Amino acid sequence: MPKVRFMPMDITVETETGASILQTALANDIELEHACGGFCACTTCHVIVEEGEPTLSEMDFDEEDKLDEVELVTLRSRLGCQAKMGTSDIVVTVPPKPY
Numbered sequence: 192m193p194k195v196r197f198m199p200m201d202i203t204v205e206t207e208t209g210a211s212i213l214q215t216a217l218a219n220d221i222e223l224e225h226a227c228g229g230f231c232a233c234t235t236c237h238v239i240v241e242e243g244e245p246t247l248s249e250m251d252f253d254e255e256d257k258l259d260e261v262e263l264v265t266l267r268s269r270l271g272c273q274a275k276m277g278t279s280d281i282v283v284t285v286p287p288k289p290y
Contacts, residue, residue, distance in 0.1 A: 192206065193205070193246070195283060200285070204219040206276050207276065208277060212276070213271035223238070231270060236270050237261050238271050238284065240274070243280055245277075251273070254274075257270060258270065269283075
């Protein structure tokens with residue numbers, strides 16, 4: 192089973208291949224905002240993939256379009272509701288909210 196390490200909380204959890212980062216967080220009581228309920232209609236579940244990005248699902252147009260709205264976007268930014276796990280471990284940072 193692949194693992195996700197959530198930073199800065201430094202919590203590592205196992206997950207299923209095909210589960211989203213958001214689903215993994217919610218299943219393990221890790222706080223990751225998700226105002227739209229995980230439907231790619233907002234950007235509150237923004238994470239930065241520090242390690243393991245190639246194992247995640249490819250970014251589609253809707254996710255890429257939404258990331259244009261993120262204030263602290265980086266080249267490694269993903270929406271937790273859209274990034275699905277592959278077979279390898281990843282490390283993600285949940286950035287501070289800019290409000």
